[in-house]
Amino acid sequence: MKKNTLIGLAALGALSMAGVASANDAVCGLDNGQVATGAPIKVGGIYGNAAPGDFSAAVDAAKAYFKCVNENGGIHGRPIQYLVENDQWNPELAAQAAAKLVNDEAVVAMVGNSSFVEMSVNAPMYSANGVMAMASGCAASECFESPNIVSTNQGPLPSSVGAAMYAVEELGATNVSCIGMAIPSVGNWSCGAVQGYMESKGLNGSFVLLNPAAPDVNSALLEAMASGADSILVNLPAGLGIAFLNAAEEQDLGAAYSWTSSTPLYDTSVPRALGDYWNGKLFVSAELTTIDGTGPDNQNWLNVMDAYAEANDPRDTFAQSGYLSAKYFVKTLNAMAPSEVDDRAAVTEAIQSIKGYTSDLMCGPYYVGKAERHMPNHAGIIVEIRDEAFHVVRDCFEYEGPYFQPILEAEKALGLR
Numbered sequence: 001m002k003k004n005t006l007i008g009l010a011a012l013g014a015l016s017m018a019g020v021a022s023a024n025d026a027v028c029g030l031d032n033g034q035v036a037t038g039a040p041i042k043v044g045g046i047y048g049n050a051a052p053g054d055f056s057a058a059v060d061a062a063k064a065y066f067k068c069v070n071e072n073g074g075i076h077g078r079p080i081q082y083l084v085e086n087d088q089w090n091p092e093l094a095a096q097a098a099a100k101l102v103n104d105e106a107v108v109a110m111v112g113n114s115s116f117v118e119m120s121v122n123a124p125m126y127s128a129n130g131v132m133a134m135a136s137g138c139a140a141s142e143c144f145e146s147p148n149i150v151s152t153n154q155g156p157l158p159s160s161v162g163a164a165m166y167a168v169e170e171l172g173a174t175n176v177s178c179i180g181m182a183i184p185s186v187g188n189w190s191c192g193a194v195q196g197y198m199e200s201k202g203l204n205g206s207f208v209l210l211n212p213a214a215p216d217v218n219s220a221l222l223e224a225m226a227s228g229a230d231s232i233l234v235n236l237p238a239g240l241g242i243a244f245l246n247a248a249e250e251q252d253l254g255a256a257y258s259w260t261s262s263t264p265l266y267d268t269s270v271p272r273a274l275g276d277y278w279n280g281k282l283f284v285s286a287e288l289t290t291i292d293g294t295g296p297d298n299q300n301w302l303n304v305m306d307a308y309a310e311a312n313d314p315r316d317t318f319a320q321s322g323y324l325s326a327k328y329f330v331k332t333l334n335a336m337a338p339s340e341v342d343d344r345a346a347v348t349e350a351i352q353s354i355k356g357y358t359s360d361l362m363c364g365p366y367y368v369g370k371a372e373r374h375m376p377n378h379a380g381i382i383v384e385i386r387d388e389a390f391h392v393v394r395d396c397f398e399y400e401g402p403y404f405q406p407i408l409e410a411e412k413a414l415g416l417r
Contacts, residue, residue, distance in 0.1 A: 025303040026300060029074065041074075137151075221253075229257065234259070263286055263287045380399070
């Protein structure tokens with residue numbers, strides 16, 4: 001089903017104004033207005049902030065939600081101590097951060113993790129230590145193909161496949177070139193799934209991967225053009241994606257191809273940064289619902305951010321995801337016996353038992369289960385950039401392709417389909 005919902009810059013700008021809502025507008029945890037006391041429950045989070053980008057939005061939102069929870073009864077009356085580390089996109093630092101949080105601090109779980117590298121490095125360590133990571137900004141394959149990591153965000157693979165589906169079904173694409181990052185288990189994994197989807201439809205697909213240390217957008221553009229593609233899919237962090245599209249604009253390629261993107265370009269800064277040239281030409285796959293949605297969770301997320309986050313903390317898809325992971329974590333622990341919330345094994349068991357959590361922020365149910373892989377979020381929306389705004393042109397739809405078959409089968413076994 002198609003819609004034409006306008007998400008204008010005025011509305012988007014309003015999302016960045018902290019201090020508008022009072023603490024009373026935010027509903028968190030037990031929502032009893034009582035400040036949590038006693039021994040804190042330690043929870044960890046790891047994010048990446050360095051080249052190729054800042055992925056701190058998810059942990060910022062989780063932190064805001066936990067602050068709100070601590071003012072509203074905590075976990076059975078006890079506060080959450082949220083311990084956060086920046087891996088700086090460095091595998092060695094990512095491993096050190098996880099060791100500090102899991103071994104030294106003895107956190108009961110990880111919440112809000114958002115990084116290109118930390119999941120690839122730490123997935124075996126989480127499994128070995130029996131700790132669950134309720135992530136929010138997954139990007140690498142290990143995040144979705146490991147037993148102890150589950151995320152509210154989709155990551156680049158589903159988001160890119162959704163963009164490719166729209167290019168084929170609505171824009172007439174027959175040959176899609178996916179532009180990604182040459183980061184292990186990221187670019188080849190996500191753009192490879194786009195290629196797999198195209199081939200499953202009897203069509204053509206290819207991909208070009210940029211060196212994250214020295215990305216050459218012009219060379220990548222030329223390689224995509226040489227592939228014979230009639231559609232180009234930008235699967236890059238927002239800043240680099242804008243640079244790539246600027247290079248395409250310089251060659252006036254807007255009408256020569258159809259243009260789609262994975263979620264990172266669904267960012268409040270993008271429509272104005274790209275300007276009028278891309279009006280009606282660029283379609284972005286969003287892994288959660290619109291950032292100005294009127295549903296109760298989206299409105300509560302905004303209230304929480306206004307009351308408890310910093311003024312410059314992003315109000316974007318990754319912040320929505322961080323809020324949702326934190327909310328689901330708190331809901332799960334408050335349903336446990338108070339004597340068990342310090343027991344990592346009991347917390348892991350409770351998280352793995354999550355089934356059928358729903359929110360207006362996601363197109364489908366959130367669940368975990370005991371499985372070798374987790375990808376509960378594999379449906380999204382498509383927005384078009386037009387008139388310095390985002391317009392919804394396709395509502396929630398399920399993604400297709402060979403990659404999703406085992407996930408769908410697991411959902412059937414859990415009674416979710």
